[in-house]
Amino acid sequence: MRKLLLVTLLLFLLHGAYAQWKYEPSPENLKNREWFQQAKFGLFIHWGVYSVLGDGEWVMHQQQIPIKTYEKLPAFFNPTEFDAKAWVKMAKDAGMKYITITSKHHDGFAMWDSKVSDYNIVKRTPYGKDVLKMLADECRKEDIKLFFYHSQLDWRHPDYFPRGNTGGNYTGRPDRGDMNKYLDYMDAQLTELLTGYGDVAGIWFDGMWDKKDADWRLEKTYKLIHQLQPGALVGSNHHRAPYEGEDFQMFEKDLPGHNTTGFSPEQKIGMLPRETCETINQSWGFNLKDDRHKSRKELIQYLVKAAGYDANFLLNVGPMPNGKIQPEHIELLKQMGDWLKQYGETLYGTRGGPLTARDWGVTTQKENKVYVHILKWYDASLLIPSWGKKIKSATLFADKTPVKFLENQYGITLSIPKEKLDEVDTVIELELK
Missing domain, CATH: 2.60.40.1180 (Golgi alpha-mannosidase II)
Structure with a gap:
């Protein structure tokens, strides 16, 4: 009984300490929030070794591929036609003001030269180059801001435990682990991204919904980000109202206040800057069979509606394994850019x-x-x-x-x-x- 009382008291004290934390955004952060609200349009990029299979970014989970089998994929990932200059020009010509790219998705594979783990594009692929570094350098040249998507969920890491709703027994991981060690690993990789790639516009988190009531140590992680880059904006796709330490609120495949996907029954609109993300076809990662591309009219109207809801529109493309963007997607983005050359004044810099x-x-x-x-x-x-x-x-x-x-x-x-x-x-x- 005494042990139970001590545990209850400890949990109460921990909860109280978290509740007492009050985030004070830096002047740089507040300035970047204002920029973000005026930007209106960004490019989302889902790209990783999963593109080799041409079946979307969730292929490891959906096809229940064990880790030992999935780890063969990097050997086939050789994006020799990746051209950071072409990607940034495409985004700029489309009227986009920033790019958000997957640094690590749920499969745990890092798209940069991570020193924390060799499971990355430089050390495990024949390509052997840091695509995030090349993209960051090109964005800086062209005055396009760069955000890093980072998955808190990891289907590969042994210490991501207890397991959540995805990445189950098929992976072959041992049925044990230390979540705090995993979070230390995640923070170490975030430190690499925030210290080795120049000014980072923000971190776009995803995956908390896998274990939505777990202790994700948000205070520690968010403080780390704001300490390393005070101007960086933090957002999380947890489908809830914003947590302390976050700087913008995102809405997945829905306009703010809507729940057509069923993702957001708990999500309330907060006072932070807003962003809605959507796919240009039906898939986030490259999908060989997905030819259900949205029309020019659908995409422009979604952009306009987002602005009317006082939100940015983050439009996704999934590059092919060779590093190129599908021609149909390039053409659609060009058409949006042509429209914005005429009507951009009615969106950029506006509020709802x-x-x-x-x-x-x-x-x-x-x-x-x-x-x-x-x-x-x-x-x-x-x-x-x-x-x-x-x-x-x-x-x-x-x-x-x-x-x-x-x-x-x-x-x-x-x-x-x-x-x-x-x-x-x-x-x-x-x-x-």
């Missing part, structure tokens, strides 16, 4: 507008201008609620054609000639008095 999202579309706002993004037309006239500000003028953003508007007790009615409607996004610029 005065009206919440409607069935017809969203609004964004910058200073005294409100941009009404009409994504779905029912009539040539649109009645929107008034928000207490008087309108000075209304124009069609595309060609500055004046738009007829009427303000009365029912709201604001906007009238546009049918020939001026755009099937993707009809943008009306409202200048406020």
Whole structure:
């Protein structure tokens, strides 16, 4: 009984210590949060040895491949056509302001020259080069910020124990381990990423959902990141409200406040900057059979909706094992970039507008201008609620054609000639008095 009381007291004290921790973001961090909110569009890259099998990034778990068998894959991973310059140019031409790339996914394979483990691209593949270093150098040249995705879940590491909901008995790992040793290993690898690759824009965590109520030592890990790079932004795809020490909130394959995937029944919208991520086809990692590519219209409208929800859009591609991006994806990104050359002003630097999202579309706002993004037309006239500000003028953003508007007790009615409607996004610029 005395032992039980001591354990209970210890748990209480530990919980109290965690609850008392109060994160104070640095001035650099707050400045980077502001930049992040204005950036609006980023490139997500899922790439690792799993691309060799062409069946997505979860192939080890889905095909239940034992570790000893999966460890043969690096010998076949030789991305001789990887071109960091081409990747960064593609992102920049698409209108993207940052790149988030998988440094380590759930399979435990490191995409950089890790000194903590030889299970990495430099030491285990015929390619033998540090792709993250090359990408970081190129991003720095082109003023594109770089985030590292890092999986807290690890299907290979023996000390990732007790096991979570994935990576079960098929792996061949011993049924024992020390989670604190694993977390020490994870922090050591994060230290490498945060000390050897220049300014890192942030760490994009994933995998806590595998054991969502475990002790992940978040305070220690988050403090380490903020100490090594005070300006780096920390976010985690745990599908919950933000934890202390996090700087932005992410929403996987959903707009903020939605739960169409079923991932986020507990996720509440916090006050931090927001980001939603989505795939360009149906897969995160390269999938040879996945030809269900989203259309130009779908992608642009998702970007616009995200901005209307005051969130960034992180759009994913899964490079092929040779290091090239699929041509279809390059073309879609180019089309988005072409659209942003004309309409980027209505998204970059804006915040979510005065009206919440409607069935017809969203609004964004910058200073005294409100941009009404009409994504779905029912009539040539649109009645929107008034928000207490008087309108000075209304124009069609595309060609500055004046738009007829009427303000009365029912709201604001906007009238546009049918020939001026755009099937993707009809943008009306409202200048406020």
